[in-house]
Amino acid sequence: MLKYQRIAEDIEHYIVHNRLKQGDKLPVLEELRRKYEVSKSTITKALELLEMKGIIYQVRGSGIFVRRHKRKGYINLDENQGFRSGLDEFQLTSEVLKLEVMNPSEEVMTNLSISAEEEVYYVKRLRFIHGQRLCIEESYYKKSVVPFLNEQIVSESIFNYLKEGLKLEIGFSDNFFHIGKLTKTEANLLALRTGDPGMYYESVYHLTNGEAFDYSKLVYNFQEAQFYLQINSLS
Amino acid sequence: MLKYQRIAEDIEHYIVHNRLKQGDKLPVLEELRRKYEVSKSTITKALELLEMKGIIYQVRGSGIFVRRHKRKGYINLDENQGFRSGLDEFQLTSEVLKLEVMNPSEEVMTNLSISAEEEVYYVKRLRFIHGQRLCIEESYYKKSVVPFLNEQIVSESIFNYLKEGLKLEIGFSDNFFHIGKLTKTEANLLALRTGDPGMYYESVYHLTNGEAFDYSKLVYNFQEAQFYLQINSLS
């Protein structure tokens, strides 16, 4: 593990452990530099990481402050699935509806940039949060990247398996969503009524080398799904 | 303007101007360094910025590549309002329903971290996209930060005024949303039916010094609203 990652982690732990609140001041840069015995740039890099994660903000001429404006019960879109699995705080379980190897449809071919010959795993799950129906999930994984899946893996956290088991390095994702009315089939699965509100969410996940390996389509239950998102300015 | 910002902008223009596509390779780091006559770290910083913005991705041992998986007609949540105003591509107009100075409600006090005495501007607008009703927006601006607003400013892009006119430096925002059914009042404004799907979106915008200055509540029309979001891994 790299120095700046270790330092970032340490500072994050420090914030959590000391129950620091929004706006609380952290030690100044020079002090951190002395504490960790690294160069200024390394500390800067660590703080930059924490800033991107929405954990702190830095004010020139003033100091480094804690950013903590989350609301309880909201799912963080950034750490959804592929990234920092912040869903641990939620009791998330799954019922596997389908698991098979297949050839991709046009839609899947487009989103994963593959040909009709390349096989994919198809996984359809019903996901529960605190025992309530949260969403229907249909995922397609490139078989060349994810060579094996079974009922057990798929009934737990797939992304955890991809990262811990297969050591896949996930780089970035493209996400699209809109609101609509549930079809009869969708409503049945979510124990709602036809025409009730639903959020339709699509993701394409890429490895660090840019290769797309997962295309997922989700339909969220309007009664259970609430999200939050921290955005930085990036001048 | 800083060196690394200027370089990042230049590279972005280069990508757009040469119509580079997803996966196209950019010149290698050393070449860019020579071209711009700066140190390696400065180029790295510029590329990091572009990476965060979702414009490129870098692969160690391989190169720098263009990332361009947007879908047309989707609103980018990152560059919504406060940030890179990418809404220019959409024909966005507003009808002002209300504009007044008032004392904050409990809800506004909490979200802006202010007391009951501190006055705020209240703006209610109906926003149109390509002439269609996109959303109802209710915004509260701290009067101490935004001392003046009038009908004309408010009928155009408020954030543009805040940045260009007032020279406010926006640092980050916290965003929350969920799905629900429209009330009668909401449905009337959006020309939909009571009980139709809607997306309820709340934002709190902060200056670079961490001070919250805008709390906004939006209700999106399910027929017009579709969003995208690029997420990076941030190990």
Add this chain to the structure above:
DNA sequence: CAGTGGTCTAGACCACGGC
């Protein structure tokens, strides 16, 4: 004007990809 964070440099060394 002292304190604090931000930019930039030059250069050493490391880690990964692909031939």
Add this chain to the structure above:
DNA sequence: CCGTGGTCTAGACCACTGG
């Protein structure tokens, strides 16, 4: 093995905040 991006250092200088 070589080319490529990533980390890290030490230090100079700059820009903003707040008393």
